Amino acid sequence: MLFLLTSVIQTEAPEPSQFDVVCELCQIVVQGVEDYVQDPSNIQAVEAFLDQACELISPIDFFQWCEQLIGKYYEQLVQYIIAGYAPQQACQMMGLCD
Numbered sequence: 001m002l003f004l005l006t007s008v009i010q011t012e013a014p015e016p017s018q019f020d021v022v023c024e025l026c027q028i029v030v031q032g033v034e035d036y037v038q039d040p041s042n043i044q045a046v047e048a049f050l051d052q053a054c055e056l057i058s059p060i061d062f063f064q065w066c067e068q069l070i071g072k073y074y075e076q077l078v079q080y081i082i083a084g085y086a087p088q089q090a091c092q093m094m095g096l097c098d
Contacts, residue, residue, distance in 0.1 A: 023097035025062060025069060029077065030087035032057040046081050050074060 032053055037045045049056075054066035070077065073094055080090035091097040 022069070023091055025066060026073075026091035026094065026096045027087040028057055029053050029066070029070065030081060030085075030090050033081050034087075041082055041084070043078060043082055046078055050077060 029050070033040050033046055033049055036056065037049050039045055050070055053070060054063050057066075073096075076094050077090070080093060085093065088097060
């Protein structure tokens with residue numbers, strides 16, 4: 001299953017069931033910033049959280065995939081979080097949610 005999830009991050013258009021997983025994990029990461037970072041408009045605080053987010057919020061089965069997601073979308077995640085977008089909005093803007 002981890003291989004399947006890992007391959008999602010490397011494809012341009014994931015299949016619908018994979019797309020749902022990608023969307024959900026993205027939202028969990030963005031929501032994690034809101035839950036754990038005192039000032040989500042502080043770029044250093046957001047970056048510090050993203051650097052350890054997978055250890056804090058990702059189930060063990062998704063840890064490697066979570067790190068790949070953050071690695072690939074790091075700059076966009078930081079930009080959208082700092083701008084104050086809600087998890088669903090941020091992930092939609094990155095093309096990870098419908």
